[in-house]
Amino acid sequence: MYSLAGKRCLVTGGSRGIGLAIAQHFAREGAILTLVGRNTDTLTDALGTLSPAQHVGSAADSQEAKHSFLDFDTPAPYGYDILVNAAGVSQNSLLSSTSADDVQALLDINLRGTILGCQAVLPRMTRRKSGVIVNVSSLLATKGGKGASVYAASKAGIIGLTRSLTAEVGRFGIRVNVLLPGYINTEMTKDQISSQIPLGRLGRVEEVADAAAFLAKNPYAHNCVLNIDGGLSGV
Structure with missing residues (x-):
């Protein structure tokens, strides 16, 4: 298995929830973390749980962040060994009542941010002929859900992006995989009913x-679409 010790890892959405948990897990295995997030105060709090670590204090969906991914204390031409795209926002509104601004925000943060993150790290990974990308999608990308139409569409796009990238970059030794969490006990899903889950x-x-670490470390894991949903995808 691939070791995370000493690996430079960039985590978007790394200040809370799933992104922070992944960062903490990777740090325990010896990875050197850079976190990306919108709120500098929240990022600073997250850094207190990690060592060594640093942060890029900008939104993951911005062009500014795309360049910061490369420039923030990352010696050229090396760059990052691992990218985890975990930034995301949820939705709780019918499509008919979702504003155009909310549609744009969901697509920008969930999908565009993931695309920009991949664009930022791939040139150096390609030159180095090694690298790992773990994208975080959602069970709703394949299952759908009332009040989550745009969210589901944005997360489905991440699966399409992942599958396409595997064909583009595998020959350069770069592995790309995607996680599909179900209802996870975070601020985004705390009101969901656990009785629905097998x-x-x-x-x-x-x-x-744990699942993200498996995808990052297993040298033959490529083009994996991994459900972490307690069996909900089967009902």
């Missing part, structure tokens, strides 16, 4: 982090 409970962020 295992009878919400997932834990640490369980998603």
Whole structure:
């Protein structure tokens, strides 16, 4: 298995929830973390749980962040070994009542941000002929859900992006995989009903982090679409 010790890892959405849990798990295995997020105060709090680590204090969907991914204390031409795209926002509104601004925000943060993150790290990974990308999608990308139409569409786009990238970059030694968490016990899903889930409970962020670590470390894991949903995708 691939070791995370000493690997430079960039995590978008790394200040809370699934992104922070992944960062903490990777740090325990010796990775050197850079976190990306919108709120500098929240990022600073997250850094207090990690060592060594640093942060890029800008939105993951911005062009500014795309360049910061490369320039923030990252010696050229090396760059990052691992990118985890975990930034995301949720939706709780019918399509008919979702404003154009909300549609744009969901697409920008969930999908465009993931695309920009991949664009930022791929040139150096390609030159180095190694690298790992773990994208975080959602069970709703394949299952859909009332009040989550735009969210589901944005997360489905991440699956399409991942599958396409695997064909583009595998020959350069770069592996790309995607996680599909179900209802995880975070601020985004705390009101969901666990009785819907065959295992009878919400997932834990640490369980998603374990799966992300597996995808990052297994040298033959490429083009994996991995459900972490307690069996909900089967009902």
